[in-house]
Amino acid sequence: MIVMKFGGSSLESAGAIEQAASIVKAHGDRQPVVVVSAMGKTTDRLLDAVRAAARGDSYSARQQTEALRRMHFTETRGVLGQRAEPFWRDSIAPMFRELHELLVELSEGRPFTPETQDQVLSYGERISSLIVAEAFRHLGINAAQVDARKVIVTGDQFTHAVPWYWDTYARLRRTVGLLARDRVVVMGGFIGATSGGATTTLGRGGSDLTASLVGAGISADEIQIWTDVDGMLTSDPRVLAGGYRLREISYQEAQEMARFGAKVLQPASIAPALRQRIPIVIRNSRRPEVEGTRVVSSVQTAPAIVKCLTSKGMAVVHLRVKNRGMLSSITDGLADLFAQEQIPVDLIQAHEKGISFAVENWPGLSDVLRRVDESVDITVEEDRAAIWLVGEGIAGFAKIGKGGNAASTLARACTVLQLTGVRLTSQGSSSLSLGFAIREVDLQPAMEALHREFFAAPDRDVFAVGEYAPASASQAASQPSQRRPSGQPQALPAH
Secondary structure, three states: OEEEEEOHHHHOOHHHHHHHHHHHHHOHHHOEEEEEOOOOOHHHHHHHHHHHHHOOOHHHHHHHHHHHHHHHHHHHHHHHHHHHHHHHHHHHHHHHHHHHHHHHHHHOOOOOOHHHHHHHHHHHHHHHHHHHHHHHHHOOOOEEEEOHHHOOEEOOOOOOOOEOHHHHHHHHHHOHHHHOOOOEEEEEOOEEEEOOOOEEEOOOOHHHHHHHHHHHHOOOOEEEEEEOOOOOEOEOOOOOOOOOEEOEEEHHHHHHHHHOOOOOOOHHHHHHHHHOOOOEEEEEOOOOOOOOEEEEOOOOOOOOOOOEEEEEEEEEEEEEEOOHHHHHHHHHHHHHHHHHOOOOEEEEEEEOOEEEEEEEOOOOHHHHHOOOOOOEEEEEEEEEEEEEEEOOOOHHHOOOOHHHOOOOHHHHHHHHOOOOOOOEEEEOOOOOEEEEEEEHHHHHHHHHHHHHHHOOOOOOOOEEOOOOOOOOHHHHHHOOOOOOOOOOOOOOOOO
16 A cells, blocks of 8 residues: 655646546555645635634635635536536535634634634645545546544644544554555545544644554555655755755655755654655656655665755844853753744754854744843844755764865855854754754855755765756846745645
């Protein structure tokens, strides 16, 4: 058996669903289980709708859901033709009525809670899985839809629920594992339910986690993540076009890339696959002929090769403590505070008078920092970005240099970045990464310079050379940045 996860961009239209069906057919002999995200940008619109309803703006909420209803009906009709009307009437229209009634209740004063938000957002994957399963049947695939809330068991941390692994695996074996013997199972990603039946969501990128859970639960031979890029690339295409595709990386490298900004995989999705050594393959649904990137237990490559450059917008926080004897207790308390607020802290750097670190730009950051002891002098630098170099063993060569002769990875990177005003430099929690905080306006030229430095002569056993060519300075400069403006809240992505 294999698991095939299709993201929102791979299901955004009738044509995209038909393409997904052709990919599933090509793997039919491997007993595929299909995990689907919400179609296109559905989750973003549902989030806008529930927030509008919560503030009493029923008109805006209705506008969002009507736009979603029209889009889903248009694409359903595009793939099902005349069969769309009865299917829509019996299966999908009732769900939009439920959604409408829930939003009306919110706009009329029902308390807006994380549990309610999860209820609303779940409609994206629930509707998508029904439409995709029906489309598959129409296109000649013997498909069965399974409600993910019946098999993915979670705790009650609404909006970011933690799976109960063994309960989930037991349910998956009893249901999905048996059904998949003679049909293609289709289920929504991103959603689950508590043991009491309350709907939950798994957080950003949760469909990747669902796919990994399903793979572990049914002991799959492979987990395929079908998205809109050819695999893991040496640079984020939203920042710098022209990166090379990685042929194969380790679970640990993939986890580090995901944690530091690569959007192809959710960090938490690695663990279930890693425990059972199930390969994860990242592939492009628009170019299925490309073999993608395989994520496996270990990769036989030379040590200290930089595999990837990742980045994300950050704020740099400097803490200066008047009484150095209090530094340890203050930093421990701050770590607990950020953990409670689920704010990841990166690029931690101690100095004589205190400590500095980087956190993702987040609207509530200033409120959290106000809760720090008043004896601490706090300075926040916004409009910063962090760049990470990721690769097995690169930080281990940070001082001595590869073979004792070549300049170290750290020295080479610092030389490249010397004109950008590096604010922080830090080794990651392992030998897998090195990070730098710079001004956000310097991000693109810094990424381009680093890419030239570390990928000028790529190893063809590691990188798929020839599929891409690194962008030149003029090409990179001419491409409009796709980055979110610093400080602007990021919408929950389609899964």
